[in-house]
Amino acid sequence: MKQWKSIAVSRDTQLEAAISVLETGGQRIVLVVDDDERLQGTLTDGDVRRALLRHKSLTTPVEQVMCASPQVAQLDWSRERILSLMESSRLLHLPVLDSSGRVVGLETLHELLDKKRIDNPVFLMAGGFGKRLYPLTQDCPKPMLKVGDKPILELILQSLADAGFHHFYISTHYLPEMIRDHFGDGSKWKVSIQYVHEDAPLGTGGALGLLPPGEIQLPMILMNGDLLTRIDYRSLLEFHQRHQGAATLCVREYESQIPYGVIQSEGHRITHIVEKPIQRFFISAGIYVLSPDLIGRVAPGQHIDMPTLLEQEILAGREVNMFPVHEYWLDIGRMDDFHRAQDEVRS
Incomplete structure (x- = not known):
């Protein structure tokens, strides 16, 4: 699983700062967590682009544009179960939580499938x-x-x-x-x-x-x-x-x-x-x-x-x-x- 703390922000983080984390984090997702590291939501490229299409200000708190009910995996799930959910739901990322709802990692479809070449010209x-x-x-x-x-x-x-x-x-x-x-x-x-x-x-x-x-x-x-x-x-x-x-x-x-x-x-x-x-x-x-x-x-x-x-x-x-x-x-x-x-x- 990917380390996740470098891509975590709080609910009141401004959109501009969250975009910076999205770009520098390299995972194409930002995890929104509370002070106890419990997952509050996620922010992806798609969420940002939808916010920009609505002309949301870059000072908007991330909680106003994040996905507040993302799909997640549990710590004891197998690779096959995680991959099955990601493929059936067309997910690129899946936060992994412990029994208390705290984030413990991040699974990515790219890493699970290890598909690196893109054949599109x-x-x-x-x-x-x-x-x-x-x-x-x-x-x-x-x-x-x-x-x-x-x-x-x-x-x-x-x-x-x-x-x-x-x-x-x-x-x-x-x-x-x-x-x-x-x-x-x-x-x-x-x-x-x-x-x-x-x-x-x-x-x-x-x-x-x-x-x-x-x-x-x-x-x-x-x-x-x-x-x-x-x-x-x-x-x-x-x-x-x-x-x-x-x-x-x-x-x-x-x-x-x-x-x-x-x-x-x-x-x-x-x-x-x-x-x-x-x-x-x-x-x-x-x-x-x-x-x-x-x-x-x-x-x-x-x-x-x-x-x-x-x-x-x-x-x-x-x-x-x-x-x-x-x-x-x-x-x-x-x-x-x-x-x-x-x-x-x-x-």
Whole structure:
């Protein structure tokens, strides 16, 4: 069983602090306990994302968003009984309690089954010019700019390989030889890499039409080649498979404050004045899960951007879902983002 005290919080812990424990604990779950170590509830990625979708504040006490009645195992249960409950209830974690309701450990389905490889393919988009980072990109593709001592694209690939992915495609256009020379066939990272070259830019979704016909049989992760993130890819895939949509779009919450008092009115009569209101939106995080059927609908050579492609799916009546990202995420699109990445990789 896993040690659990490093992933325990109290009921009045703020959501922001609980998310930090969730990310650093590495178990994809937080246990909410009282002063006697009795289990009060659990907090998972799903609970956090549902709270974010409801625009819950990060100062919200964790007891308001936790699962207050989680399933548990008893200390004397056998491995087979625990595994049977986890599989029948589709659980990834199971707190283990003693006869007094105190937490004594944590079982995880991943450890019980020891399934480490993920066969879903990953498509990394690395063909852009990176014009906003000029002159750094004058002689170097943006994904090959170094953050610390490694190219951005290598940091992305390594994080995915560490998560268990082994089947990669990389799209290229601008200075493709630099990418091919660095990554080769992927054997250095114990993965396989195939390259998809765009002779002319095809937009953020057009390279999908250049994938080998019929080769994509499982939902595929598509990711921009200029992102640094600690997203839980397994949770993302599980979410997509559970909801069975044509696509899942990862989103981030973005806040924008209007620097003036906003007037609400009826005709010439003012009904309300809101001083410097904050508006919240969900924005694309540049990470997607795409069904094989969707990929097959992109014609070879078709120029299309991802927003347009997803809009077409929605208009056709196919389901496109969103997956809120609360983990670390940085889009290296501008020079200040690049400098920020250098600072954060050293911290």
